[in-house]
Amino acid sequence: MNIIEFMESPALTPGSFEGDSWEPAKAVLSGAFGLPMDANRLELFKALAGGREAPTSRVREFFWIAGRRSSKTNNAAGIATYMATIGAELFGLLDKLKPGERGVVNIIAVDRPQAKVAFSYIAGMFDASPVLSGMVTKRTADSIDLNNRVSIEVNTNSFKSVRGRTAICTILDECAFFKDEASASPDVELYRACIPALATTGGMLLGISSPWAKKGLLYQKYRKHFAQDSDVLVVQGSTEQFNPTIDRRIIADAFEEDPEGSKSEWGGQFRDGISDFITREALDAVTRAAPLIRPYDRRFKFVGFADPAGGGQSANADEFTLAIGHHEDGVLVIDRVDAARGVPAEITERFAGILSEYGVKRINLDRFAGSWPSDEFEKHGIKCEHSPKTRSELYIDSLQAITSGRVEFPPDEKMIRQWQNLERRTARSGRETVDHPPGQHEDRANAAAGLIALHGQKKRMKTSEWL
Known part of the structure; x- marks a missing residue:
């Protein structure tokens, strides 16, 4: 049974794949x-x-590039279910397993909520089919073990999740949006880790995603293999092409409100005008080897910048950040960058104590911090002034100081990665902005940028201004 017959079979995937919106998927799956x-x-x-x-x-x-609402995750779930059952046997992948070894069909999603969506589709297919449910020997919140020595697992993007495993099939769901603050290219690193896992069985790798910027794994595969005859298939289409049943008025309204964003969201095209802001080499050139924190030195006057936008206790919340620095031999030295999640009032009290240790009595705050941080800091004797610049302006104004070597960064790897992940975006009007990619953070980088942009010139650091 081929994959089209499998997905259309009422006994295997009842009601999951039918109607006009299924025709484009049948075409690309037939090719794959x-x-x-x-x-x-x-x-x-x-x-x-x-x-x-x-x-x-x-x-x-197989890389499947499509606009939103193109049933990408549903199709990924169908492919995973097929490869774990009939496909594993049909293509002889089970014969490559060692005695006692289990093969893995792995769907790797951009985050935990997306992983749950993918797993719910897979679980629904098994629940609805007596044939498939009869193969299940064990089931957890994110995995299904089958009686043919294959397991289906859903994970979030991390190269660690695939190491040491023998893969039957690996599916990268929304791979253009993989994020990891420990890596500047998590999609590429994950892909490289997947290849050895698939090597034993000769299994299949699929990337299914809406497009983003002209960089990263998905764009690399597109540039090299789209429209090329090879054993790597890349397909690309808009939401309307992959889902003809979509209400066109929704798409038309979106293009009217945000033409550039809708180009990728609904049009399935990579965005223009997005590029990396700064290279890792430029950052490494101004990063000291040690120490992470330079202590107070009475020879210098210190300044501070805080970004209190975060402070939530969730692991995905923004961090409440503080940067302290001073001028030394024509260089703005960032002595330390502190970051915390938790109760904002408690963090403010701790940060005020750190500022007092360095003799800092007045700081700048992120422009959009609101009034409560000023009130909290003033309770502990720290005066605050909001930045006259947006965070995007802070980054742009900081760039020359960094590339000319007039800044010294602490060896804070998380902060360096945040700088490295920043994207420069140019609108059709020519206006430039700098921001983090979707779903990522740049709180530590923003605190450092505030110091550089607002205090990078020594004339702004007169003692009279900061006492």
């Missing part, structure tokens, strides 16, 4: 698995694959 196509399906395939010839056998890698 080397299935024969009639003239209409072949024409549709070529329109989505850049005109390349249809593969005659299952491809090694």
